[in-house]
Amino acid sequence: MAKWGEGDPRWIVEERPDATNVNNWHWTEKNAGPWSQERLKELLDNLKISQNGIDCKITEVEKIDGEATANNRKGKLIFFYEWDIKLKWEGLLAGGKDKVKGEVNIPNLSEENDVSEVDMTVTIKSSGDEAQRVKAFMHNVGKGVIRQQLAEYIRSLKEEFTKGLILPKKGEDAPKPDNVKTITSGFNKKINMEPIVDRQQKQIGCKLDTKNIELTETFQCRAQEFYDAMTRIEMVTAFTQGHVKMEAEKGGKFWLFGGNVTGEFRELVPGKKIVQYWRYKQWPDQHFSEVTFSIDEKEDHTIVTLKQDLVPSAEVDQTRANWKRYYFDSIKRAFGFGAFL
CATH class of the missing domain: 3.30.530.20 (START domain)
Incomplete structure (x- = not known):
């Protein structure tokens, strides 16, 4: 086993042409927030959702609040992203008279949940049978199309920031994203460390052992x-x-x-x-x-x-x-x- 200061190749600066982050060993981080906001707008704005005579479209990306970062440690990428997204949409039933308008709220798009599990709420501003049918379409079909776009955002986020974080080793012209192991912050589950309540625990006024x-x-x-x-x-x-x-x-x-x-x-x-x-x-x-x-x-x-x-x-x-x-x-x-x- 190599010892620190005795030729461990991870610490040999000469192995990288620019003499930085040898073999991608150290923790590095990039802010992916601004890029993510633009990418999400690009994927969601004016998104058309049509099927069986019902035509819907995302008319405005009203809100994208949150953050995203891409981190590299030992050639592994760790992505963090958490977004609160609000979309405006409108739709028209075949043969219908008036457009139905509403919103889609996505309160927590994050690496902690698979895209298929992301919460998404569809609301409408009007009432009536036609409006309810269009809302049901957006709920049953529109959500799936939007989730596809969110999945594309995650894929492109990882592809884009693999390039800048995984640096080429000696003799390499460019990074190779396909060979990089990509992980998220956990197993799609937040560590919450919730207290275990002991109902016989403490008595006020007693000395604490x-x-x-x-x-x-x-x-x-x-x-x-x-x-x-x-x-x-x-x-x-x-x-x-x-x-x-x-x-x-x-x-x-x-x-x-x-x-x-x-x-x-x-x-x-x-x-x-x-x-x-x-x-x-x-x-x-x-x-x-x-x-x-x-x-x-x-x-x-x-x-x-x-x-x-x-x-x-x-x-x-x-x-x-x-x-x-x-x-x-x-x-x-x-x-x-x-x-x-």
């Missing part, structure tokens, strides 16, 4: 890379697979897993140490533990020691399991820190 936790985990990465995974908001978003609020500075707050984990940074030493006040939502109100990550880079791996003080005794086993599942295993899976390529 606490214990300490100590865990040690090995990561195949540089110390700075693990530090970045815990403090850079885009990387924390990647392994938690959900919305993140974070200010990585002394006194800065963080909010993870849908608000089930909150806290504050107390000390930050890049590549060496992270100290946090940390609490789980179901713990007694205002009770925080103190978590210290000690990061120790070795010759060909990094050892992380976690020490957590003042964990409610009833929560020790669950908290220990959550560190392993939601933090350590998720970080390894998201960034490839579990084994060398």
